Amino acid sequence: MNPWWSLLAVWLLAAAMMTLGWQWQRVRGNAGIVDVLWAAGVGGSAVVLALIGDGAWPTRLALAVLGGAWGIRLAVHLWKRVRGEPEDGRYQNLRAHWRGDQWKFFAFFQFQALLIVLFALPFLAAARNPDTSGLWLPAALAMWLLGVGGESIADAQLARFRADPAHRGRTCRDGLWRYSRHPNYFFEWLHWFAYVCLAVGSPIGWLAWSGPVVMYVFLRWISGIPFTEAQALRSRGEDYRAYQRSTPMLIPWFPKRTAR
Template identity: 65%
Template sequence: MTTAQQLPWIWLLAAVLMVLGWQWQRRRDNAGIVDVLWSAGLAAAALLLALTGTGAPGARLLVGVLATAWALRLALHLWARVRSEPEDCRYRALREHWQGSQLKFFGFFQFQALLVVLFSLPLAAVAGHPAPAPWQLAVAAVIWLVSVGGESLADAQLARFRADPSNRGKTCRSGLWRYSRHPNYFFEWLHWCAYAVAAIGAPLAWLGWLGPVVMYLFLRYISGIPFTEQQALRTRGDDYRDYQRSTPMLFPWFPKS
């Protein structure tokens, strides 16, 4: 199948998932399920692209195995949080702003289905690569290993910190969180660089760069860091302000003394 033929199927699958997710959040007043389904939708998209793509076996295998594994890990991690914690502050704020309008939530969920299609484009570029160089696939695999390992480690360190009752109201400054205020977001962004490398020389190589560029814009300015930092300032106040002054926002570096 060509990319133009694959994308409508990806959109249809994501749209159906988001309808089911919208109904789930109506019953439970928890829109956090949208993040779980966005990740699960990308996992399904990666499998579809790998199975129906026209590229070399190595390129399709990279998408089918690595991209699917990344998306499933993220979906399971988010699901564990959604099912055990109250609704994320971002979605509580939307619920209050929209006065509980389910029509607006439905539109929001369907917008996320379109984002699944958008973030499928870098994967489609790789899955359609007719002859990626061995070094490209190797470098992409190394970037993937570092990014997924780093994000998993950051998530585990934060979960361990939060599990200690004595840390309530405090800011995690240990492990990777000593060098970046959002190491999990950094490694999520880094993950998309793997497909940019793997897509070099492909007919749609420019689509490979959509992943790191668009993900950076979303994390830095739209749905990631701004909301997370606003919530941290509300709950941790001066302790988090001190953390902001000493620790880089996204890209890891040594903290200021």
Template identity: 65%
Template sequence: MDLLQAFGWLALAMAALMLGGWRWERAHRNAGIVDVLWATGMGLAAVFLAAIGPGAVLPRILLAVLGGVWALRLAMHLWRRVRGEAEDGRYHHLRAHWKDSGPAFLLFFLGQALLVLLFALPFAAVAANPAGDFSAWTALGVAAWLLAVGGEAVADRQLARFRADPRNRGRTCDTGLWRFSRHPNYFFEWLHWFAYVFLSVGSPLHLLSWAGPVLMYLFLRYLSGIPWTEAQALRTRGDDYRRYRERTPMLFPWFPRDPDRRRSQA
């Protein structure tokens, strides 16, 4: 099966998955399921491309295991939120803006199927890698994956604990990793995609692997990640989030700033 055929079958599977998700959204009025299905689709894409890829056994096994475990953890984390909480404020705002339009949400869900295909390009690069020996690049790929997925899991748990405490209602989480970045989960999600850049070194499709970190940065920084999340935070937490935004770096972790000192210097 060549790459075009593989992506054709993947497109059909993702369209069917998202169509089912759209029907669930219509029944439950919770569009957060789209995030669960995106993560699920990415895991399926990693395993599928690893299974049919023309590359050596080692990179294909690593792709199936690392891509599958990353996607499974993310999908389960997101599903717990969708199942146990009200619809995410970002999607609730979108629902009001679209007047709960079924066709609008259908296009939105199918658009997520297209994004699975785009983000599966790095997986195709790894699956085509003929280098079958464990190398320094392999070690870097595994190390990047461990750091990124571990960091994202820690950030998710810290935020979940903070939100579970009723005393924190209306407040912004600024402890743990969230003290050094307003979006540490997004930072580690972006970092995760470099694992496939390293694992695909030697592949004839290596350039495709850069679609992961490049596209993820663009989406997180300018499109569906940080802009949506921060707009919702300002709507719900107001001045508390504005103060947090003044002192805390946006994406890349660093030490908190002193806004009062900056204003006095100005």
């Protein structure tokens, strides 16, 4: 299938899914579902593109398994938070800023559908890769295991910390969170290099670099760290400011010795 028709199919599916998600948040007043659907949509796009791609079957199989498993893990993790907690502070602030305007929320959900297409570009490159020689396939698996494994550990450490009522209003500094303020984001970014490895040899392999590049831009400057840290400062105040002074923002490193 023509790659542009493939992306159109991904967009149509994502737009329909996000429309249903918008309706869900209208009824329940929780826009956090958009994060769940984004993860499921990006992971699902890897499976769809692997199925309709014309590359070598081992690469397409690896793409479907790795991309699909990543999407399922992240979507389930996010769903547990959306289902069991009040609406995330980021979306509460948007709701207040937009005064509950549902057309703005609809546009926001549909923008997420377009982002699914953007993040599907590395999968498109891998799905058209005719080359299965060399060590790039096992390298992709190793990078995926490192990224998804690290993110899973960071998520579990944060969930365990948040589950203790004694930690309310405090900042997690346990495990990986001692070395990075956002270790989950760091390993999420790292995992996108797996698809760069899968796309080596593809006629459009350069597209795979859009994954780590665009993900870094979004995490660092747009929708990840800026929103997360603004909410942390509102909820944890000086404790989080001390954490900012002592702990690297994204790439893990040893913390500075500063007073909290």
